[in-house]
Amino acid sequence: MVAVVTAFSRVAETESECIARALRSRDSEFIGRMVSQYHYRLLRYLVYWTSRREQAEDLVQETWLRVLEHAGQYNGRLRFEPWLFSIARNLAIDHLRKQKKGSGKVSDVSGDEAGLNLPAPDFESPFLAAARSEDAQRIAAALGALEPIYREALLLRFQEDLSLAEIAQIAGAPIPTVSSRIHRGLAMLEAALGGGSDAA
Amino acid sequence: MPLENHERARLLLDRALVEGISVEDRRWLDSHTGQCAECSRYADLQARAVRALDAFAFEVDPAAVLRVENLVRSRAERMRSAESQERSLWIGTAVAILLTLAGSAVTWYPAAWLAAQWSLPSRAWQIGFAAFWWLPSLLLALLPLLRRRLMGEDSDSKGQTV
Numbered sequence: 030m031v032a033v034v035t036a037f038s039r040v041a042e043t044e045s046e047c048i049a050r051a052l053r054s055r056d057s058e059f060i061g062r063m064v065s066q067y068h069y070r071l072l073r074y075l076v077y078w079t080s081r082r083e084q085a086e087d088l089v090q091e092t093w094l095r096v097l098e099h100a101g102q103y104n105g106r107l108r109f110e111p112w113l114f115s116i117a118r119n120l121a122i123d124h125l126r127k128q129k130k131g132s133g134k135v136s137d138v139s140g141d142e143a144g145l146n147l148p149a150p151d152f153e154s155p156f157l158a159a160a161r162s163e164d165a166q167r168i169a170a171a172l173g174a175l176e177p178i179y180r181e182a183l184l185l186r187f188q189e190d191l192s193l194a195e196i197a198q199i200a201g202a203p204i205p206t207v208s209s210r211i212h213r214g215l216a217m218l219e220a221a222l223g224g225g226s227d228a229a
Numbered sequence: 230m231p232l233e234n235h236e237r238a239r240l241l242l243d244r245a246l247v248e249g250i251s252v253e254d255r256r257w258l259d260s261h262t263g264q265c266a267e268c269s270r271y272a273d274l275q276a277r278a279v280r281a282l283d284a285f286a287f288e289v290d291p292a293a294v295l296r297v298e299n300l301v302r303s304r305a306e307r308m309r310s311a312e313s314q315e316r317s318l319w320i321g322t323a324v325a326i327l328l329t330l331a332g333s334a335v336t337w338y339p340a341a342w343l344a345a346q347w348s349l350p351s352r353a354w355q356i357g358f359a360a361f362w363w364l365p366s367l368l369l370a371l372l373p374l375l376r377r378r379l380m381g382e383d384s385d386s387k388g389q390t391v
Contacts, residue, residue, distance in 0.1 A: 055309035057302040064298040069289050076287060086293055093301040097308060168281040186247065187279050193248055211247045218278040219271075 049105030052096065064093055067113060070189065074114055077180045078121040080173065088124060092117040107198075111191065115199045118181070125177075171221035179214035186211050234261060238268040242275060318372070325369050333362060 051059035071092060075085035095116050096103075103112050172180055178200070185196045197204045241258045244250050250258070262269045337358070344354035 055305045055312070057305040057309070060305050061298045061302040064301050065294050068294045068297065069287070072289065073285075073287055082287070090297045090300060093297060094304060097301065097304055168278065168284070183282060187282050208247055212243055215243070215246070215275065215278055218281070219274045222274055222277050222281065 043105070045107065045109050046105035048109045049103050052100035052103060055097070055100070060093075060097070070110075071113065071117055073188070074181070074184060075117055075121055077172075077184045078118065078177045079124065080177075084124065088117065088120050091120050095120065108195065110189065111195045111198045114185070114189075115201075118199055121177075167221045168218055171218050175214055175217055179210050179217070182207055182210035183214040183218070235265065235268055238262065238265065239271060242268070242272050246275060246279065322369060322372065329363065336362070 048059075048063065050056075051063075068089065071089050072085055075088045075092075076082060079085050079088065092113070096113065099116070103109070172183075175183075181200065182196060185191045185199065186193075191199075193204050193207050196207045200207055200210075202210075238258060238261045241250055241254050242262075245255070245258065262272050340354060340358050344351065
């Protein structure tokens, strides 16, 4: 009887609760599978933030270590993705701040991440490298010119398919702000595409 | 066609993409874009922008994934083992304190009787009782706290090196 009840409760357990339990019990097998399952999405998100592939890969690793350290804070009531992305986001912002200080470009960045302009790229943009079509190349140039917060909003809404409330939770911003970031990002992308087709 | 209609259509197109719109608004929008070439072009442009975002595919190096996976797994195992040791230590401490309390209750009266037999002042034997009975237990109780602090510093330093 107990076995039946246990089995039933396991079935009834949501994916988020299952993840929370595995994180709390430090289930290395399960956590290992999660790392590979989320690797691509996490890497893409961090590339959108940092514009640098190598840094994004380092940050993916740091994100998972931070997830382990703060495993007790995730209770499984909400979806795992927003929690994971918010950890990655905090690390990316810290990283960009340090980078900015290191390069001597200390600005009045306080709590407002909108001031986090990326340093001038001295490498091939990962967006350009990933762009395979003509449209994508125009979009790549527009994405490269966008500030990370707009790129982030576009990625989370259209590639991760997260709701505005979930994006707001990750970004720590009100829903109308998130919505206006998406609109603004889209407007810039549309302008890039519109300009391209006009020229053609 | 009035200018407000185009503005409304663009606003609805934006909203439809980001947060969704009502069935009624959707019906109006479809009918408007069916008649208006300019707004229809705007809708196409928007759809292309979203589709183009999907065109970005970053290739993942399987060796890099494996490296991160192994590192995270080994860290999880180390943490589990450390937490299990810490839990055992806390249980041990709790048991030691409970035994001290129980033992104190049992030995208090014999100690008082002995002190009376040897005519010891009550303050002196009570201090002796506290020092020889309580002190070892208290030190034992402090051990997990000290250990936890040391482990915390250790894991912090490990976190920096990764």
